[in-house]
Amino acid sequence: MGSSSGKQSSARLTELRGKDEVLAFLRASGFDVAAAARAQFGDGEPVGALLVGSVAEGYQTASSDVDILFLTYAERDDLRTSSSLLIESGRSFETLTYADGVEVNTEVICRDDYDSLADRLDHVAGAMAVGAQMSKLPMIDNYSLRFLHRLRTGIVLFGDDVVDEFRVDFHVQALPLYLSVKYLVLARESLEDARSASHATPGLVEFICRDILEHCLLALAAGQGFTSQSRRFVMNWLADAAPDAPHGEWFRALRSRLLTRTVVGSDAKQALVDEASEAFEYVRSALREDPVRRRVVDQVFARITYAD
Missing domain, CATH: 1.20.120 (Four Helix Bundle (Hemerythrin (Met), subunit A))
Known part of the structure; x- marks a missing residue:
């Protein structure tokens, strides 16, 4: 039964479009995004959540996973880690879980870990805004570019205010x-x-x-x-x-x-x-x-x- 149910969930994954369908699919598969956030951040910390990756882009297949990006201003040391598989990814980390056979990756971005990136982007944006001469173009690493793309294009699941702040911080x-x-x-x-x-x-x-x-x-x-x-x-x-x-x-x-x-x-x-x-x-x-x-x-x- 479990294997058959997992295959049905994977097939249903290809049909998902938009925030409401994805959240309903995850709940039906046994994964609650808000509960996952509370497990890592507690009840008091403001958190933004974005649906990112192939499902958000509309290019998912039956073998795709569901990628969720959590944004927080909390310190990394204050976060709670679970017993699920933890994967280091640049300056963030991902928690890998399974919901009815579907892989769910929740990636956590702490604002303080990306201070240097924000500073570089401030410099470039400021130079472009005032028409100053640009003496150099920073070569931002691929992990950071992946984060910026996901931040820019991800579908907001909750925490609109936090997401908006991050988008302004990182231009x-x-x-x-x-x-x-x-x-x-x-x-x-x-x-x-x-x-x-x-x-x-x-x-x-x-x-x-x-x-x-x-x-x-x-x-x-x-x-x-x-x-x-x-x-x-x-x-x-x-x-x-x-x-x-x-x-x-x-x-x-x-x-x-x-x-x-x-x-x-x-x-x-x-x-x-x-x-x-x-x-x-x-x-x-x-x-x-x-x-x-x-x-x-x-x-x-x-x-x-x-x-x-």
Whole structure:
């Protein structure tokens, strides 16, 4: 009975849409989100809860888990840990439980653990707001970018005030701008590598050029508000995009190139480099259509010297 019930729950997981359906599903599976919060924070601590991950994004499958992000201003040492499996993840930690065969991950973010990230984002946001010269672009680590994306796009389950405070503290409205510029910089750095790579090394140029195309794709997607770094999510996002979406034809062509890229002969490698260079120039031009992003892109690239 347990196995059959678990399979039915997993199948039902693929049909969930929105906060109310998810909460009802979890309750029916034996998991109470509010009770899970009380178990870790007690009754008095204000807590925000977000549904994040594939279920929130709408890309879940029957084997997906349910990801919940708890936000708190409490000290990490004051939190209660359970007997469930505890997983360290960057500066946060996740508790893994099962509800009727469905995996539920509850990740806890303590505001104090992310003070340095908030400070860096304050500096960047302040510089952009007053039009100051940006002498450097901080390279935020992947765990922090994952947190920022989830904070920006997660579905609020409860604790709206706490969630709103976190979103203001971490300038999530600026995440698309930051990521679009970051990936453009990474694409340009990889383009330098592609231009100097040996054509005699099997697969090297192809690998670097694929990296450039992926960075270009992520930069342009971020420019349109898509801030997930998940390869699966970005490919699903591209597949779901309307045919007449901005830059839709370019996105579809790039997606096809990424999915079909193979090793080529040495005489065809320069064409891959030229293609990657064209993609970079296209994306830089597209990103500069927005006046704020144009100012940031021009400031950042004015301070970067590349070889001819």
